[in-house]
Amino acid sequence: DTEVTQTPKHLVMGMTNKKSLKCEQHMGHRAMYWYKQKAKKPPELMFVYSYEKLSINESVPSRFSPECPNSSLLNLHLHALQPEDSALYLCASSQVGAELYGYTFGSGTRLTVV
Amino acid sequence: AQRVTQPEKLLSVFKGAPVELKCNYSYSGSPELFWYVQYSRQRLQLLLRHISRESIKGFTADLNKGETSFHLKKPFAQEEDSAMYYCALKPSNTGKLIFGQGTTLQVKP
Numbered sequence: 001d002t003e004v005t006q007t008p009k010h011l012v013m014g015m016t017n018k019k020s021l022k023c024e025q026h027m028g029h030r031a032m033y034w035y036k037q038k039a040k041k042p043p044e045l046m047f048v049y050s051y052e053k054l055s056i057n058e059s060v061p062s063r064f065s066p067e068c069p070n071s072s073l074l075n076l077h078l079h080a081l082q083p084e085d086s087a088l089y090l091c092a093s094s095q096v097g098a099e100l101y102g103y104t105f106g107s108g109t110r111l112t113v114v
Numbered sequence: 115a116q117r118v119t120q121p122e123k124l125l126s127v128f129k130g131a132p133v134e135l136k137c138n139y140s141y142s143g144s145p146e147l148f149w150y151v152q153y154s155r156q157r158l159q160l161l162l163r164h165i166s167r168e169s170i171k172g173f174t175a176d177l178n179k180g181e182t183s184f185h186l187k188k189p190f191a192q193e194e195d196s197a198m199y200y201c202a203l204k205p206s207n208t209g210k211l212i213f214g215q216g217t218t219l220q221v222k223p
Contacts, residue, residue, distance in 0.1 A: 031209050042200055042213035043158070056210060090158065094209065102148060102160040103211060 001026040004106035006091050012112045015081060021109045023074040023091030032074040033103070034066060035090040043090055049074060050096055081113045116141050118203050118214035126220040127191050135186040135217045137175075137201030146204040147184040148211070149175055153197045161199070162186070171195070191221045 004025045013019045023032065031050050035043035048056035049068040063085075065077040074091055091106040117140040127133055139145055147164040162170055164177045164184060175186045184201060201214040 033209065033211075040216075042216050043211075045210055045212075048209045050209060056208070092211075096209070101165075102163055104160075105150075105158040107157040 002104070004091055004093055004104050006089075006106035006109050008109055009107070010110045010112075012114060013078065013081065014114055015083070017081075018077070018079045020078065021076040021089055021091075021111075023076075023106055024072055025093045025104070026072055027093065027104065028071075028095075029093035029104070030071055030096045031094045032068060033092040033094075034074070034076055035092065035105075037088040037090055037108070039087075047076075078111075081111075083113050086112045116203060116205055116212055118201050118212055120199075120201055120214035120217045122217045123215070124218045124220065126222065128222050129193055130190050133186075133188045133191045133195070133219065133221075135199050135201075135219065137184045137186065137214060139182050139184065139201075139203050141182075141203055141205060143206050145177070145179075145184075146206070147175075147177060148202045148204070149173070149184075149186050150200045150202055150213075151197050152200070152216075158200070191219075193221045193223055195219060196221045 007022045034046040037043045045058050046060045047066045052068045063080050067075040088108040088110050090108045092103045094103045119138045149161040150158050151161045152158045162175050173188045177184050198216050200216045203212045
């Protein structure tokens with residue numbers, strides 16, 4: 001298995017809802033990432049997990065809460081989001097210390113906040 | 115500051131023409147550079163990494179430390195090359211990947 005799988009593919013949520021995005025990989029990668037991508041813009045890093053521990057938080061608002069329950073799974077919990085949070089949320093993974101060999105990206109969850 | 119600059123938002127060429135997508139970086143250390151491609155409605159895919167000096171789908175990229183550039187080149191563009199191309203920098207000792215703004219390559223028949 002050489003893929004990063006993200007679910008759901010699409011999500012519409014109200015500003016008072018709580019929802020979660022899920023990311024899974026079975027490549028044995030111990031680094032996992034959340035990126036946010038607005039239309040026609042590059043991905044922007046949100047969080048990095050290394051060996052299931054949060055190593056980078058790019059000053060992301062607390063309404064986004066990441067979780068890495070095990071080495072294959074990465075979640076992003078969403079609560080009280082704003083319409084401007086609507087975007088494509090990408091998950092990626094890589095080998096720790098071997099990032100120069102590249103990152104594998106999922107196809108993303110397209111989030112719309114209404 | 116760590117930054118990646120892709121000066122062209124859109125590059126439009128005819129099929130069979132040479133292509134060069136420009137990428138300049140700003141980084142004080144030894145850079146690790148990548149090109150990623152995003153075809154319409156598909157996931158972001160790794161195209162090239164500077165350490166491997168490989169050619170993928172006819173594309174090559176050479177790191178020029180003097181000019182702080184990592185331009186992507188292909189001698190003869192194909193219609194299926196039409197996509198968004200991102201140059202990305204990975205600073206040392208961090209898993210972070212910094213993307214340029216991207217260049218849309220449009221190859222016309």
